[in-house]
Amino acid sequence: MTSVANTTGGAGALPTPAAEPGKSVMGTRLWVAVLFLLPAFVLLGALVVYPIGYSIWRSLYDADGSGFVGLKNYGDIFSDDATLTAVRNTAIWVAVAPAVVTALGLIFAVLTERVRWGTAFKLIVFMPMAISMLAAGIIFRLVYEQDPNLGAANAVAKSVHDTFVSSSVYPGARPNATASDLKPSGGGSFTTTGTVRAGTPALLPLVGIAPDKLPGTPENAKAASGSGITGTVWLDFKLGGGGTKGKVDPGEKALKGVKVEAVKDGKVVASAKSGADGTFTLPAKADGARLRLPASNFSAPYNGIDWLGPTLVTPAIIGAYVWMWAGFAMVLIGAGLAGVDRNLLEAARVDGANEWQVFRRVTVPLLSPVLVVVLITLMINVMKVFDLVYIIAPQPSQDDANVLALQLFLSSFGGGGNEGVGSAIGVILLLLVLPVMFVNIRRLRRERQR
Amino acid sequence: MRTSSNNRNRRAAAIATAFLAGALALSGCGGGGNDKSGGTGGSESSSGLKLPKLNGQTLEVAAVWTGAEQANFMKVMDEFKKRTGAKINFVPTGNNTSTFLGTRIQGGKPPDVAFLPQVGVLHQFADKGWLKPLGADAKAQLAKNFSKGWVDLGTWKGTRYGVYAKAANKSLVWYNTQAFDAAGIKTAPKTWKDFLQTAQTLSDAGSPAVSVGGADGWTLTDWFENVYLSQAGPEKYDQLAAHKIKWTDPSVKDALTTLAQLWGKNDLIAGGTQGALNTEFPKSVTQTFSGSTPAAMVFEGDFVAANINGDTKAKLGTDAKVFPFPAVGSQAPVVSGGDVAVALKGGQGAQALLTFLASTDAAQIWAAQGGILSPNKEMDMSSYKDAITKQIAQQLLAAGDSFRFDMSDQAPAAFGGTAGVGEWKDLQDFLRNPKDIAGTQQKLEADAAKAYGTG
Numbered sequence: 018m019t020s021v022a023n024t025t026g027g028a029g030a031l032p033t034p035a036a037e038p039g040k041s042v043m044g045t046r047l048w049v050a051v052l053f054l055l056p057a058f059v060l061l062g063a064l065v066v067y068p069i070g071y072s073i074w075r076s077l078y079d080a081d082g083s084g085f086v087g088l089k090n091y092g093d094i095f096s097d098d099a100t101l102t103a104v105r106n107t108a109i110w111v112a113v114a115p116a117v118v119t120a121l122g123l124i125f126a127v128l129t130e131r132v133r134w135g136t137a138f139k140l141i142v143f144m145p146m147a148i149s150m151l152a153a154g155i156i157f158r159l160v161y162e163q164d165p166n167l168g169a170a171n172a173v174a175k176s177v178h179d180t181f182v183s184s185s186v187y188p189g190a191r192p193n194a195t196a197s198d199l200k201p202s203g204g205g206s207f208t209t210t211g212t213v214r215a216g217t218p219a220l221l222p223l224v225g226i227a228p229d230k231l232p233g234t235p236e237n238a239k240a241a242s243g244s245g246i247t248g249t250v251w252l253d254f255k256l257g258g259g260g261t262k263g264k265v266d267p268g269e270k271a272l273k274g275v276k277v278e279a280v281k282d283g284k285v286v287a288s289a290k291s292g293a294d295g296t297f298t299l300p301a302k303a304d305g306a307r308l309r310l311p312a313s314n315f316s317a318p319y320n321g322i323d324w325l326g327p328t329l330v331t332p333a334i335i336g337a338y339v340w341m342w343a344g345f346a347m348v349l350i351g352a353g354l355a356g357v358d359r360n361l362l363e364a365a366r367v368d369g370a371n372e373w374q375v376f377r378r379v380t381v382p383l384l385s386p387v388l389v390v391v392l393i394t395l396m397i398n399v400m401k402v403f404d405l406v407y408i409i410a411p412q413p414s415q416d417d418a419n420v421l422a423l424q425l426f427l428s429s430f431g432g433g434g435n436e437g438v439g440s441a442i443g444v445i446l447l448l449l450v451l452p453v454m455f456v457n458i459r460r461l462r463r464e465r466q467r
Numbered sequence: 468m469r470t471s472s473n474n475r476n477r478r479a480a481a482i483a484t485a486f487l488a489g490a491l492a493l494s495g496c497g498g499g500g501n502d503k504s505g506g507t508g509g510s511e512s513s514s515g516l517k518l519p520k521l522n523g524q525t526l527e528v529a530a531v532w533t534g535a536e537q538a539n540f541m542k543v544m545d546e547f548k549k550r551t552g553a554k555i556n557f558v559p560t561g562n563n564t565s566t567f568l569g570t571r572i573q574g575g576k577p578p579d580v581a582f583l584p585q586v587g588v589l590h591q592f593a594d595k596g597w598l599k600p601l602g603a604d605a606k607a608q609l610a611k612n613f614s615k616g617w618v619d620l621g622t623w624k625g626t627r628y629g630v631y632a633k634a635a636n637k638s639l640v641w642y643n644t645q646a647f648d649a650a651g652i653k654t655a656p657k658t659w660k661d662f663l664q665t666a667q668t669l670s671d672a673g674s675p676a677v678s679v680g681g682a683d684g685w686t687l688t689d690w691f692e693n694v695y696l697s698q699a700g701p702e703k704y705d706q707l708a709a710h711k712i713k714w715t716d717p718s719v720k721d722a723l724t725t726l727a728q729l730w731g732k733n734d735l736i737a738g739g740t741q742g743a744l745n746t747e748f749p750k751s752v753t754q755t756f757s758g759s760t761p762a763a764m765v766f767e768g769d770f771v772a773a774n775i776n777g778d779t780k781a782k783l784g785t786d787a788k789v790f791p792f793p794a795v796g797s798q799a800p801v802v803s804g805g806d807v808a809v810a811l812k813g814g815q816g817a818q819a820l821l822t823f824l825a826s827t828d829a830a831q832i833w834a835a836q837g838g839i840l841s842p843n844k845e846m847d848m849s850s851y852k853d854a855i856t857k858q859i860a861q862q863l864l865a866a867g868d869s870f871r872f873d874m875s876d877q878a879p880a881a882f883g884g885t886a887g888v889g890e891w892k893d894l895q896d897f898l899r900n901p902k903d904i905a906g907t908q909q910k911l912e913a914d915a916a917k918a919y920g921t922g
Contacts (some may be wrong), residue, residue, distance in 0.1 A: 099888065163745045191734070193671065225734070227649065227673030230760065254672050258651015323741065411682050413744045413895040415887035427888070 069447065076440035090441035099416060100442070103424040106331055107449075110402060110420060114335050114342075115395035119388060121339065122346025126354050127376065129347070139351065143344035150341070154408030157337035161324035161409070171321025178319045185316045186232060186274055192310075193222045193253045196263030205312030208280065212305050218296075219248030219308055221277070222263055228256045228270055238271040241296040246303050250275045250291040250310075271295030275314050279303035325410065327417040334409050334418060338402065346391050353387030354380070386464070393457050400450055421446050516826045517604065518819050521553035526816045529558040529568065530582035530806065539836035546832055547823050553816055564588065568811070572597050577811035580820050583629070584806050585876045585884075586620060592809070593623040599810040601627045602818040608825035612845045616868035621807050629807035632824040632833070634842040636863045637689050637768035637802040637873060638792035641775070643755055645786065646674040646763035655790035659694075662793040663728060666735045669763040675737030677729065678762035680751030681744045681898045684891020686767060688875040688883065689802065691894060693766075693792045695722040696800035696871050708874045710919045714911035723897065723904045725795055731901035737762040740898055749774055756781035766792065768804070769840055769859045783855050791862055801866035804873045805842065834860075882918035889914045 079086045094100045125142055129135035145153065162168030165175040192199035192207050199221060202208035213219045218241035231252065238251030252270045253262060260266030271294050279287040279299050287303040299306075324333045357380065365379045381388070403422040410418035419427075421442055429439025532540055537557060544555040558578055560567040565588045571577050577597070583589050592598050601609065606627055609618055613631070621629030640662075642655070650672035656662040666676035680686040696704045699718040706712045707719070733739040737754060738746065746754065748767065752774040755765040765771065772783055781787045791799050808824050810817035823829050830843035830850075837852040840860045851857040863870065875883030875890055882889040893914060897907040 163742070189673075194667075224671035225673060227760065229649075230673060254650075256649055258649075258668070258672065320741075325745075326741075411745065412684060412886050412891070413682060413899070416892060427885075 072440045072443045072447075076437060076444050078437050080435040080437055082436065086437065090437045091445075093438055094441055094445065099419060100421075100424050100428075102416060103419040103421045106419055107400065107421045109331060110335065110338075110399045111396055114338050114399045114402075115392050117335070117339050118342045118346050118395055119350075119391050121343045122348075122350050122391065123381075123384070123388065125343065125347040126350040127380065129351065130354060139344075139347065142347055145341045146344050148341070150404035151408060153337060153341050154405050157334075157340075157405075158409050158411075160337075161333055163321060163323065163325070165321045168321065168324075170324055174321045175319055182319070184318050185314055187223070187226060187272060187314055188317045189225050190223045190252075190272070190315050191225045193224045193262055196253065197222045199308075199310065202309065205316060206309055208309040209307050211307070213246055213248065213279065213299070213303065213308055215246050215301070215304050216244050218242060219246075220263060220265070221248055221250045221275075221308065221310065222253030223250065223272060223275075224252065224254050226252060228252060228254060231270055231272075233273075235270040235273065236293050236295075237267065238265050238269050239294040239296055240265040241298075243298075246279075246299040246301065248277070248297055248299075248308065249295045250277065250297065251295040265295075276311055278309045278311055279306035280309045281306045285309075325414055327414045330410055330414045330418040334405055337405055337409060338399070341405075342395065342398075346395070349391050350384060350387055353384050357383045386460075389460065393453055393460075396453050397450055400446060400453075421449075516608070516823070516828055518547075518551050518823060519815050521551040521816050521819060523552070524816050525554040525556055526580065526820055527556045527558055527578035528580045528582075528820070529560050529564075529571075529578040531560050531562065531564055531584060532582075533559050536838060539833065539838060542836055543824075543829050543833045546828070547820060550823070551819060553819070555820075565591070568592070572811065579810065579812045579814070579817040580808055581811055582633070582806040582808050584804075586807075586872055587877055587879070589621070589629055589807055589809065590623050593626070593628055597811060598628045599813050599817065601630070601810070601821060605630065605818055605822040605825055608822050612825060612827055612830070612843045614842070614844055614864075614868055616870060617842045620805075620872060621809075629809045630821050630825045631805045631807050631842050632829065633806045634840045634863060635768050635770065635804035636840055636859050637804055638693050638800050638862075639768060639771070639789050639859060640764050640766045640792055641752075641755065641771050641787055641789050642764045643674075643761050643781070643786065644788055646672075646761060650674065650763070656793050657799075659697075659725065659728075659793050659795040663735075666729065666764070670734045673760070675754075675760065675762040676735045676764060678737040678746070678751045678755045678765040679730070679743040679898070680746050680748035680765075680767070681740070681895060682746055682750075683748045684886060684895055685875065685884075686748050686751070687894035687898060688890050689768070689873070690726060690766060691722060691890075692802045692871075692874045693800045694725050694795050695719070695874075696802055697792070697795040697798060698722055698725060700796065701869055701871055704871050704874065708871075708877045710878075710915055714915055715908045719908055719911070720904055722795075723907060726897075727901040727904065730898050740901070744895065744899060749778060753778045756787055769856070772855065773838060783853060789855060789859065798869070801863060801870040802873055803842075803863060803870050804876060878915070879918040882915050889918060 075082065076090050077085060077087060079089075125139075129138050132138060148156070159167065160169045161171075163171060165171040197220070198210045199207040200210055209219070209221075220240075235252075238249055241247035241249045249265055250272045251265055252272055253260075255266065255268045255270070260269065271291070273291055273293050273295065275291045275297075277289050277291065277297050277299070278285045279302075286306055287299050289297040289299050291297045323329065361379055361383065362375055365375045370378065401422050402420055403426065406418050406420050406423050407426070415423075425439050425442040425446065428442065429436045528544070530537075530540065537559065541555070541557060544557070547553065548555060560581070564581075564584055568577070568581055568583075583592070589598070609621075609627065609630060617631045617634075618627065621627060621631055640655075646669060650669045652665055652668060656665045669676040679690075692704075695707070695718070698721055699707075703712065703716075703718050707714070707716070712718075729735055730740060730743075736743050737751075751765050752767075752771055755762040756775055756779040775781055775783060775787050791801075793799065808821055810821055825843075827843055827846045830841040830846040832850075833839055834841055834846065834850040834856075835852060837856065840856070840863055842863065844864050848857055848861065851860060878884070878890065883891075885891065890911060893907055893910045896910070897903065
């Protein structure tokens with residue numbers, strides 16, 4: 018204020034009015050000052066001071082607000098598993114999210130400085146900021162959808178996986194548990210309990226696939242015959258049911274291309290693939306061996322990663338948060354970068370520093386005030402994160418994704434109905450934000466003095 | 468402190484009143500000109516139902532329904548208006564009925580009649596003295612048309628407060644007829660053993676056998692309740708609902724063991740247990756009646772019909788049929804839900820409306836609109852719009868007094884009615900790991916103790 022008055026006075030453009038008696042140095046009467054400050058005081062009092070006071074007071078009372086319980090609500094918070102998970106997750110959020118967002122923002126800002134299409138790139142990275150948390154939450158709920166046909170993240174995971182591992186012909190098929198002596202033998206394979214003999218064809222009935230969903234145009238199965246070591250692999254279920262289980266009934270389809278291994282003492286002595294009519298023939302040395310259908314015949318199609326399961330849900334939601342806020346960090350840091358003296362960078366380069374050293378030793382230290390601002394803003398923001406978690410985390414893993422702000426909502430309004438505990442969580446959140454605020458204010462003051 | 472909380476309520480009430488004023492103005496515009504139609508007043512129908520003249524009165528009815536459900540209810544109210552001349556004003560309560568009503572009552576502006584979705588709320592309101600007991604006419608209709616079980620549900624500490632005008636049957640398994648035909652299954656399973664056998668056959672035939680909507684906790688509580696009611700019997704069911712026996716009781720262990728016979732088999736569940744946990748209730752219905760490899764069976768209440776009609780191309784009665792939940796113990800369970808109409812204001816109007824709602828006339832008009840079941844045992848069953856609904860209604864009435872009200876709706880909301888906590892969450896964890904029966908029981912008991920203690 019004073020500096021402004023001085024400059025205008027110094028410029029001589031406007032005559033400064035002489036100070037009248039009863040006015041302060043600022044040239045305003047006290048009551049005028051109070052009058053002008055009053056709306057701000059009333060608003061602050063009603064919207065900030067009163068709610069804080071009320072929350073603290075409310076946190077000392079029980080669920081319906083009629084009985085004084087002292088600090089019991091605070092004790093409950095620290096003995097409740099759900100709230101402890103929330104505390105742990107909030108700590109993870111505060112530790113990880115702001116750092117990742119700032120780092121990404123820094124990288125984007127430095128790189129866009131040098132790219133020709135930097136502005137367009139910046140625009141795109143900044144765009145998620147224009148989306149509300151709720152909409153972003155819904156978008157990422159879809160991105161993390163389990164079904165690879167719906168969820169983008171799993172579509173990528175699946176296509177990468179399938180590039181390296183080929184899928185089986187008959188996923189989901191399994192031996193008919195009641196009518197076959199094929200038993201699970203670990204790792205998804207099945208082995209007969211009996212042994213195969215020349216002249217008695219082996220029967221390997223499978224079920225679990227709809228007869229009308231078999232790939233290609235399958236032929237009807239044929240019971241193998243002959244004196245060699247033979248057998249049939251077929252689908253022991255025809256449309257509409259019926260027939261005898263474990264017998265090749267007319268109309269039951271052959272399973273072509275199923276690999277059959279003859280195993281003796283744990284070693285594969287021979288192997289064959291079933292033909293179009295489901296029959297296979299093994300060489301004579303397989304006589305007396307057990308037959309094994311290896312897992313490669315049945316392995317279920319890769320179903321992607323369980324992003325929103327208990328273990329990955331918090332990292333997944335942090336990912337969504339980073340997507341939203343990286344643009345914000347980039348723009349702020351970019352603005353800071355524009356103010357950096359190019360001569361310093363040039364000087365460093367002339368002195369023989371490589372690009373990494375310039376970045377590490379010159380750019381980052383010069384940007385540190387901006388980086389701190391971004392980091393602190395994000396920290397405060399992250400402590401309040403609610404909408405993303407509430408929307409993205411599906412019910413079964415909501416507990417595992419819980420954060421303090423969400424727990425506050427759940428315990429006061431979401432069926433818990435205990436506004437006492439809710440207020441106590443609110444007070445704890447306030448206490449957690451205070452140190453960050455304090456640092457922020459100190460820094461601002463120091464900056465102003467400079 | 469008391470005063471300040473009263474202030475808070477008054478403020479909320481003021482807001483509610485402002486909204487109400489808007490609603491009144493709106494409905495006033497729409498309903499103009501119809502006022503004179505009920506001029507003759509007091510009428511007596513063929514069923515001997517006597518209703519007073521209420522010309523010029525406006526009654527306010529609050530319930531959770533919106534959209535088609537509300538429109539169907541208003542058809543019933545049109546008849547009431549024709550007979551009595553009273554105008555009906557419908558107020559939607561939003562999802563949290565008890566909070567909405569509590570605010571209105573404390574603000575001094577209760578609706579005349581409200582529909583409460585949970586038994587617990589009826590008890591709570593009655594204890595606070597907010598409910599008006601039923602009058603003689605309403606009681607007479609109730610005694611004539613309802614079985615004792617339903618009358619008792621509307622009774623608290625010996626006083627009759629409520630009329631169960633709308634019921635739900637939550638012991639149904641809906642199935643895809645095509646899947647059953649493809650697997651050659653001719654008869655619906657009657658016992659749990661048959662049910663598992665049927666599921667195995669369906670799975671062998673290549674259909675995912677049972678679709679479980681495990682992403683919504685309430686479908687899992689309904690699974691548990693049906694198994695428990697059938698296996699442990701109604702008495703134990705009542706005790707567990709009131710938390711008089713603990714969740715660590717051996718009967719709970721048996722029920723969970725039974726459930727694990729199904730939930731523990733990936734082959735029998737559409738998408739495996741992992742898939743089930745990612746399936747919300749609406750999806751559990753659509754994946755049974757649409758898609759390239761539809762599941763064969765899905766369990767839930769009569770309201771599944773609405774999802775089948777709305778979200779799939781399957782036709783009720785031909786593509787989609789229904790059978791009662793199989794008997795685990797000696798008798799097949801009938802778990803029900805429902806909305807109870809109560810009077811929040813004294814006076815002739817509210818009582819007349821309750822009397823009307825308890826009558827067969829109202830039940831028949833409502834049933835004819837579709838989408839509801841009435842526990843009224845005297846009504847003409849042919850009023851129901853379709854054969855499936857009729858079958859479901861008959862099954863509900865056939866249970867007589869051995870039906871039981873949804874257990875999780877009787878429990879405090881923190882245990883039985885909140886996403887992500889309590890019974891919902893614990894059963895989801897159990898679906899994830901059906902081997903951990905003892906651990907599930909302990910978690911259930913710990914959560915129940917906490918919720919019943921404070922609630």
